[in-house]
Amino acid sequence: MNFTPYQKIKSKRTLAVLAAAAVTGVLSALLADTLKVMTEHYEEHFLEQMRHNNYLIFLLPLLGLSLIHILRRFLFRNKANKGIKEVLDTVNKKGNSLPAYKIPSHYFNGFLTVIFGGSTGIEVSTVVSTAAIGALSSRKAGFLRRYKTDLVCAGLAAGVTALFNAPVAGFLFAFEVFTKRKSKLHSASVITAVLTSSLLTHFFFYKQIFHFNITEWHLNALPSMVILGIAAGFNAVYLTKSVLFFKNLFHSLSNDYLKVIGGALFISTLIFIFPDLYGDGYEGIKSLNDLKPLPVMNVMFPLFLMLILKPLITSVTLGAGGDGGVFAPSLFIGAFLGLIVCVTLNHFFKLDLIPANFILIGMGAVLSASIHAPLTSIFLVCAIADNYVLFIPIVIACLVSKAVASFLFPYSVYTYKAEYGNTSLKL
Incomplete structure (x- = not known):
């Protein structure tokens, strides 16, 4: 030719x-x-x-x-x-x-x-x-x-x-x-x-970040995956709006020293009380996966606090000048949310749900809703699990969470643009 x-x-x-x-x-x-x-x-x-x-x-x-x-x-x-x-x-x-x-x-x-x-x-x-x-x-x-x-x-x-x-x-x-x-x-x-x-x-360089022992899931757990997806959508929007709010707040401060000192003090205080909030939070996710025995309803308050505080401390970190985004925080929030949903449903409805499954699925669901990328989140979480056993429930939770988040707030931190006079805050 x-x-x-x-x-x-x-x-x-x-x-x-x-x-x-x-x-x-x-x-x-x-x-x-x-x-x-x-x-x-x-x-x-x-x-x-x-x-x-x-x-x-x-x-x-x-x-x-x-x-x-x-x-x-x-x-x-x-x-x-x-x-x-x-x-x-x-x-x-x-x-x-x-x-x-x-x-x-x-x-x-x-x-x-x-x-x-x-x-x-x-x-x-x-x-x-x-x-x-x-x-x-x-x-x-x-x-x-x-x-x-x-x-x-x-x-x-x-x-x-x-x-x-x-x-x-x-x-x-x-x-x-x-x-x-x-x-x-x-x-x-x-x-x-x-x-x-x-x-x-x-x-x-290969090293598995997390070690989840995922072997099975049950078809009767699918409605619970939908519930987790809905909850993940709400939590992701809370994270997004927290980041936007604190970026706005710190942007309005003209004194860089005030930003650094005030932000550092806020971060330090929360981590002093809740060490799992330190850094990317992957150690906290590992501790959840290894948690034995599982928490019962009357001692779950610290887990609920993680859902409230992680978006705040992440937002302050970014507002005060730290470099990063919502990727790792989304995985952290999703892990805690997944365990909370699992324990709550097991307690009230005796469903016998598998905690490790919900921790992993929660990670994917919150990430999907935070970055508006369900396909990325699905395959990322499967890579974290090192298998595709949970592929179907992960797909369901990620699609539901993305739909809920888009309905509540049609922007991610990547796509939102807020105007400040003649300038714009780009995230």
Whole structure:
């Protein structure tokens, strides 16, 4: 078969784009995996130190937020970090791009936020950093600029893949949240980055975050999954509105020192009373899964408080200058909500529901409603479970929670834009 010169050029460019996507996938995996390993190590270290001296918590958030403020002011020249909203603008608006400084900025700010107790996670920091890697790749050759969106999506999909060892969730996250582009080259670019990221993570960095023993579920539990989905939708909207409210509140404060000191004091006080609120909260999820015996109704008040306080402390963390988002908080809230729903229904209706199932399904349901991405949430939670036993109930809960959240409040923190005079607060 003879190819025309145009076809040859097109073929070479396709191979070049896929090669750039592969490099983006490798670099994104290295960034995500090293950030994950370092954050987990130092978060565990500081948590262990707090067990010996719990008053240490009144120093850690202040130190973390102060370091972030210093880095932003003197190293990054007070350039704003707008998080996922900035990635969305890059993908959907011509001319916008993610500058290279976003890579170290979000990497170090996300790391410092979580290890010093800021009640969020590294997921959004990773997404923005890896998206910036994709944007940087698109600037390395003149013709690659046309494929900026493809490489940005390749980078962020590779980042999510590495964090959770969830290639399908990484692929779907790029399409559900950022772009609906359906070109073959776009899909191939994202798949290439996801595969390279997954391979690198699997062979060199793989570590299961949670260990759920999921073996079965019962058909008579499906109505309970719907109830959990409805409750998850309400909780997700509460989280979203809390973040928007406190972003607005802290935005209105002109004194940066007041933001840092006031935010740190609020965070420290809540963590002093409820240590499970420290950092990404994954230790709290693990403790729920290992909880024996299960709580009974008259001692469940602390679990209910987690549903109220986690959105508040997350919102203050972000408002006071911490780097992160609602990804990890959604998983945390969902785990506690799932256990609460399970214990409540078992107590009043003697249903014999399986707590581990509800913890896991709750995680997916709240995440689905918070980021308006049910498909991503379904496959992410299946990756966390390391099996697809709960696929059907997870699908039901995630779709119900997303529908409820969209009905109550049609925005996520990624898509909401609030006006402040002539400026806008971008989340």
